[in-house]
Amino acid sequence: MVNVKIQHDCKDELNGVELRATPARIALMHLLETTDRPVDVQTMISFLEKKGIQADPATVFRIVNMFTEKGLTKQIQLQEGKSRYELAAQNDHHHLVCTKCGDIQDISDCNIEVLEKEISLKKKFRVTSHSLEFFGICNDCQKKTS
Amino acid sequence: MVNVKIQHDCKDELNGVELRATPARIALMHLLETTDRPVDVQTMISFLEKKGIQADPATVFRIVNMFTEKGLTKQIQLQEGKSRYELAAQNDHHHLVCTKCGDIQDISDCNIEVLEKEISLKKKFRVTSHSLEFFGICNDCQKKTS
DNA sequence: ATGGTTGCAAACACTTTGCACATGA
DNA sequence: TCATGTGCAAAGTGTTTGCAACCAT
Numbered sequence: 001m002v003n004v005k006i007q008h009d010c011k012d013e014l015n016g017v018e019l020r021a022t023p024a025r026i027a028l029m030h031l032l033e034t035t036d037r038p039v040d041v042q043t044m045i046s047f048l049e050k051k052g053i054q055a056d057p058a059t060v061f062r063i064v065n066m067f068t069e070k071g072l073t074k075q076i077q078l079q080e081g082k083s084r085y086e087l088a089a090q091n092d093h094h095h096l097v098c099t100k101c102g103d104i105q106d107i108s109d110c111n112i113e114v115l116e117k118e119i120s121l122k123k124k125f126r127v128t129s130h131s132l133e134f135f136g137i138c139n140d141c142q143k144k145t146s
Numbered sequence: 147m148v149n150v151k152i153q154h155d156c157k158d159e160l161n162g163v164e165l166r167a168t169p170a171r172i173a174l175m176h177l178l179e180t181t182d183r184p185v186d187v188q189t190m191i192s193f194l195e196k197k198g199i200q201a202d203p204a205t206v207f208r209i210v211n212m213f214t215e216k217g218l219t220k221q222i223q224l225q226e227g228k229s230r231y232e233l234a235a236q237n238d239h240h241h242l243v244c245t246k247c248g249d250i251q252d253i254s255d256c257n258i259e260v261l262e263k264e265i266s267l268k269k270k271f272r273v274t275s276h277s278l279e280f281f282g283i284c285n286d287c288q289k290k291t292s
Numbered sequence: 293a294t295g296g297t298t299g300c301a302a303a304c305a306c307t308t309t310g311c312a313c314a315t316g317a
Numbered sequence: 318t319c320a321t322g323t324g325c326a327a328a329g330t331g332t333t334t335g336c337a338a339c340c341a342t
Contacts, residue, residue, distance in 0.1 A: 056299050
């Protein structure tokens with residue numbers, strides 16, 4: 001039994017969450033698995049096109065929404081006025097966004113004040129601002145049963 | 147000289163950055179000065195309406211963009227697919243966003259890992275996720291003169 | 293076969309823009 | 318007065334939805 005797990009297609013992952021393995025979905029899973037940054041819908045469409053898979057924006061939005069709903073992906077917004085998507089199965093990390101070229105890098109530790117200085121030094125990324133938000137359920141809402 | 151600084155109108159602030167003090171702008175400055183959370187454009191329009199100032203969305207967007215450009219306000223996005231605005235002249239702080247009721251609270255210290263636990267305890271806010279992004283100029287872009 | 297998926301068109305929310313008219317300094 | 322600001326209409330993104338045709342299981 002050699003080569004047991006090379007080049008898996010993503011059928012299992014998809015079927016595992018009760019999603020049918022269509023060409024677009026398989027290709028997008030591959031894209032997300034091999035890309036090191038959150039991907040937006042336009043990029044996904046271009047990618048599919050290059051692979052000869054023609055897909056309507058509505059379809060791609062439906063796919064990523066479904067992925068996110070099923071827990072395969074995470075939806076994030078980097079102050080761009082649009083969403084990006086990345087695999088949910090990643091360890092906690094943050095992003096460095098260049099406001100000039102739009103480049104996005106991952107960073108994986110965290111300690112914000114200290115980090116900001118480290119970033120300047122190590123990554124030579126000139127931090128002009130950062131954004132930190134917490135999402136969850138407030139005290140009041142936790143009390144409500146609804 | 148009693149009561150030197152009660153109930154300032156915002157004319158000075160506006161003129162100070164070369165903006166004319168129109169009714170809508172004055173009212174919005176007041177709103178931003180008296181509100182403890184970032185405000186979105188719809189809220190601004192409702193507020194103006196209540197004050198008897200009818201304003202077109204286009205105008206409000208132009209106002210907040212102008213404010214932000216002049217450094218009076220800061221534009222933020224809390225993963226809602228729209229922008230909010232808050233006074234720029236605030237000390238560094240972050241936000242707690244309730245994904246259930248949309249409530250937004252400010253927090254002013256930061257130390258993310260530790261903070262997340264503290265939030266649960268002190269604020270009784272159940273953190274389900276947080277978002278941290280840094281914005282700035284990447285190494286490559288710093289090198290480019292353009 | 294049949295229920296999940298897709299394409300297409302339409303609609304929606306948020307935001308920007310052009311231009312003529314109005315107004316603050 | 319006159320540059321700046323506003324209203325209105327139109328247009329531009331990003332995203333969602335309804336419905337009929339399609340295809341993975």
